[in-house]
Amino acid sequence: MTIVACASAEQRGSFVDIAGIDPAVVAEVERETSELLSALIRIDTSNPPGDETRVAEFMAAWFAERGVTGGQIVGEPEDRRSFVLRLESGKPGPSLLLLAHEDVVPANAPDWQVPPFSGLIKDGYVWGRGAVDIKNLVAAHAVAAARIAQAGGPAAGTLVYACTADEEEGSVGGARWLVNNRPDLIKTDYVINEGGGHFLERAGRRVYILESGEKGTAQFRLIIKGEAGHASVPLRSGNAVVAAARVIDALASHELPLVIDGSSEELVQSLVDSPALRERLRDPRTARAALHDLARRDVLLADMIEPLYGFAFSPTIITSNSVAVNVFPTRVELSVDCRMIAGHDEQEVLTEVRTALDGVEADWDLEWVGPVTRGNFSPYPTPLSEAIRDTLERFVPEAQLANSHSVGFTDSNWFRAAYPDVIAYNFAPHLVETYEEVTPRYHNVDERILIRDLAFQSLFAEAVARKVLA
Numbered sequence: 001m002t003i004v005a006c007a008s009a010e011q012r013g014s015f016v017d018i019a020g021i022d023p024a025v026v027a028e029v030e031r032e033t034s035e036l037l038s039a040l041i042r043i044d045t046s047n048p049p050g051d052e053t054r055v056a057e058f059m060a061a062w063f064a065e066r067g068v069t070g071g072q073i074v075g076e077p078e079d080r081r082s083f084v085l086r087l088e089s090g091k092p093g094p095s096l097l098l099l100a101h102e103d104v105v106p107a108n109a110p111d112w113q114v115p116p117f118s119g120l121i122k123d124g125y126v127w128g129r130g131a132v133d134i135k136n137l138v139a140a141h142a143v144a145a146a147r148i149a150q151a152g153g154p155a156a157g158t159l160v161y162a163c164t165a166d167e168e169e170g171s172v173g174g175a176r177w178l179v180n181n182r183p184d185l186i187k188t189d190y191v192i193n194e195g196g197g198h199f200l201e202r203a204g205r206r207v208y209i210l211e212s213g214e215k216g217t218a219q220f221r222l223i224i225k226g227e228a229g230h231a232s233v234p235l236r237s238g239n240a241v242v243a244a245a246r247v248i249d250a251l252a253s254h255e256l257p258l259v260i261d262g263s264s265e266e267l268v269q270s271l272v273d274s275p276a277l278r279e280r281l282r283d284p285r286t287a288r289a290a291l292h293d294l295a296r297r298d299v300l301l302a303d304m305i306e307p308l309y310g311f312a313f314s315p316t317i318i319t320s321n322s323v324a325v326n327v328f329p330t331r332v333e334l335s336v337d338c339r340m341i342a343g344h345d346e347q348e349v350l351t352e353v354r355t356a357l358d359g360v361e362a363d364w365d366l367e368w369v370g371p372v373t374r375g376n377f378s379p380y381p382t383p384l385s386e387a388i389r390d391t392l393e394r395f396v397p398e399a400q401l402a403n404s405h406s407v408g409f410t411d412s413n414w415f416r417a418a419y420p421d422v423i424a425y426n427f428a429p430h431l432v433e434t435y436e437e438v439t440p441r442y443h444n445v446d447e448r449i450l451i452r453d454l455a456f457q458s459l460f461a462e463a464v465a466r467k468v469l470a
């Protein structure tokens with residue numbers, strides 16, 4: 001592989017070979033995946049309302065045109081359906097699900113360089129909403145599954161392909177519905193899903209992030225009560241706005257417990273270049289100061305590692321029920337974003353809020369905002385992570401794999417929650433463009449994917465599936 005450091009991405013794309021793959025096959029997979037992704041982007045599945053059944057029907061027809069039948073369009077309600085295809089070998093062996101979601105977040109066309117639902121192919125990219133989140137994977141997994149089916153199916157076990165509705169808003173008709181209602185169709189030993197697979201280059205090393213877990217969400221609101229009155233007469237105590245200021249200060253300055261576990265270990269080991277700093281980052285007594293030092297050297301890396309060290313309180317909204325500037329409010333509401341690391345729960349959040357506000361002069365109550373979602377994770381390493389590692393070593397010989405957890409939410413969470421034995425990883429690897437280049441395009445304007453990277457995602461999924469189902 002040759003990386004030409006100062007060339008533009010599209011120039012680099014044509015220089016980067018996928019080790020061990022016939023260039024004619026790469027070209028064919030580039031053509032198939034880019035045509036399919038372009039067509040999928042043209043089906044506007046902005047969520048809300050989603051209306052994803054059109055993608056499910058499109059994929060059923062796409063497979064049928066290739067002689068691959070037996071897929072099912074399933075889910076509720078009628079306009080929020082998913083497509084699931086099972087390829088059984090008839091021989092005993094593990095089962096692997098290639099998963100991605102059909103819906104996208106909305107796009108505001110005037111802000112874009114190209115119409116966001118055009119699926120335009122230019123400058124070596126496929127452009128449009130869903131190009132990296134995550135119709136790319138709907139297309140890449142489909143081409144991988146079709147190539148395996150056309151070659152006679154998996155050698156052993158079962159390969160399952162699924163594109164599912166409603167990931168971005170809440171899974172009413174998508175993965176959550178399927179795991180609860182159709183385990184016969186969707187339950188497998190292994191799942192590969194969106195998220196992860198981006199690479200960073202540090203100290204001459206290329207490190208791919210595999211996400212084996214996800215953080216949970218426990219957003220809350222503190223209701224701070226006060227005394228009513230005319231503001232021309234200052235309150236000796238009981239001003240809810242002043243009390244809220246004390247609460248914010250106490251939350252922001254509270255030192256939350258540090259958790260240094262396997263979700264950050266390999267990131268620190270392979271991406272932090274200084275051995276002394278690595279050591280300090282692994283020691284709970286020095287880790288907090290070490291994170292500050294890391295942020296000064298490499299803010300992106302610090303931003304990746306710090307959320308894995310525990311939860312954080314981030315106050316974001318404050319409102320009062322005062323109707324005029326001369327009236328003291330009886331109620332001030334403070335909204336706080338809080339993400340829990342996998343394996344921890346909202347009871348711990350409550351305990352830490354109480355500890356932080358112990359002795360603070362304020363009369364407060366806490367209520368949760370929206371659903372509390374617990375994070376979860378799959379074991380690592382496993383035969384699936386080893387298959388991913390082996391495939392990576394074959395295609396990108398100098399690359400390393402590092403385990404991590406996602407700070408966001410993906411459908412993998414539903415699978416781990418419903419089926420405790422499932423191994424679900426988020427891994428959609430890029431070959432040419434880095435983490436820094438790709439991740440800002442999520443939910444943003446000018447979303448696009450390099451065609452070489454799209455084909456790589458397909459060839460990679462195919463190779464991992466063949467290895468797991470050998």
Ligand SMILES: [Zn+2]
Pocket residue numbers: 101133134167194
């Ligand atoms: Zn997504």
